[in-house]
Amino acid sequence: MEDKKYSFAHLTVRNYNRQLDEMLSETFKKTKNQFANSKSQFLIYLAEIGLSVYLKKLNESGVEVTHDNIDEIDELKDLFKEFINYSKCENEQLKASHKVSNLLASAILGILMDIAEGNEIDIDDIENGEYDKIPERFLKILKQGSKG
Secondary structure, eight states: OOOOGEEEEEEOOOOOOOHHHHHHHHHHHHHHHGGGTHHHHHHHHHHHHHHHHHHHHHEEEEEEEEOHHHHHHHHHHHHHHHOOOOOOHHHHHHHHHHHHHHHHHHHHHHHHHHTTOOOOOHHHHHHHTTTTOOOOHHHHHHHHHHOO
């Protein structure tokens, strides 16, 4: 029979280390878009990384790993820093790619609408971005989405 007293399905952790709290908050602010604005998902991800490092060390050494081991803490810090740097670069690339995709879809829609209306399409207008404007009805949806 499972002992519910030690269940991790719902876990509350108290942290009295102000420096750790500040580090977690600052790191979350820098990476929150990766975690769908959920601090819970962010902390779970950090726990997964820490647990994988812990289990790796445990399997390599056969000895229980403790939080007192400075080298392991430094290794984990380095892993966090790598993840943050990777996330920043990846996030910027995804933002740029998303913007290009939106503009491309807008241009295609604008061109199709002009064709449907019987308007003449000029290749220079396409190249100069005349069709890149996102239609107002979609801008409204985007604005609503950023509020919710």
